[in-house]
Amino acid sequence: MTKGKFITIEGSEGAGKSTNIRFIQEYLLSKNIEFISTREPGGTPIAEKVRDLLLDKSNTNLCDDSELLLMFAARAQHLNELIIPALESGKWVISDRFTDASYAYQGGGRGLSWQKISQLEQWVQGDLRPDGTILLDIPVDIGMERVRERGETDRFEQEQLSFFNRIREAYLKLAWENPNRFYIVDTQPAIEDVHKQLMLIMDQLSAS
Numbered sequence: 001m002t003k004g005k006f007i008t009i010e011g012s013e014g015a016g017k018s019t020n021i022r023f024i025q026e027y028l029l030s031k032n033i034e035f036i037s038t039r040e041p042g043g044t045p046i047a048e049k050v051r052d053l054l055l056d057k058s059n060t061n062l063c064d065d066s067e068l069l070l071m072f073a074a075r076a077q078h079l080n081e082l083i084i085p086a087l088e089s090g091k092w093v094i095s096d097r098f099t100d101a102s103y104a105y106q107g108g109g110r111g112l113s114w115q116k117i118s119q120l121e122q123w124v125q126g127d128l129r130p131d132g133t134i135l136l137d138i139p140v141d142i143g144m145e146r147v148r149e150r151g152e153t154d155r156f157e158q159e160q161l162s163f164f165n166r167i168r169e170a171y172l173k174l175a176w177e178n179p180n181r182f183y184i185v186d187t188q189p190a191i192e193d194v195h196k197q198l199m200l201i202m203d204q205l206s207a208s
Helices: 017-030 045-055 064-088 099-109 114-125 140-150 161-177 191-207
Strands: 006-010 035-039 092-096 132-137 182-186
Touching: 006 017, 006 099, 017 035, 017 092, 017 132, 017 191, 035 064, 045 064, 064 092, 064 099, 064 114, 099 114, 099 161, 132 161, 132 191, 140 161, 161 182, 182 191
Parallel strands: 006 092, 006 132, 035 092, 132 182
Antiparallel strands: none
């Protein structure tokens, strides 16, 4: 049986992940590609409980190291319970965020050591890495305006603009360092133009 492909969708707040993930799902359905969609942190009952802890804005005393370790605890459960079995069964996995988000948010945003994150990545994932990562990129001020228009914010979304500027810089650094895996999509244009970019990327991923 052919192993499924692991595709991750990354981007800072307000980049349009939900809308564009729906487009990717429709693409896969049109190609009769069997897939599952999931998210991080979360994706399984246990990992979703960890997500609640991480996003709860009342948890103001959560230290940065605890935040990082909780992310990887949820990721370990996610991988073992959902992602790896799905890939081994031949299904594609579309994940709203994965480990690149830890480098961006905890590494770039919080300023934690990328070496620490790399050690956790190797411990939890072994050699497993995404087959492709789509980075939905948008200037921070535009993205955060979209977040404010949505209304209620979580613990991360309440951070200062400087936090999100560091996240965007970290994501772009990751893309520059991993050009064979990353696909950068500018989400400022009209949604039809964004979807044209995504269509080309998905054509490439499905053909490889």
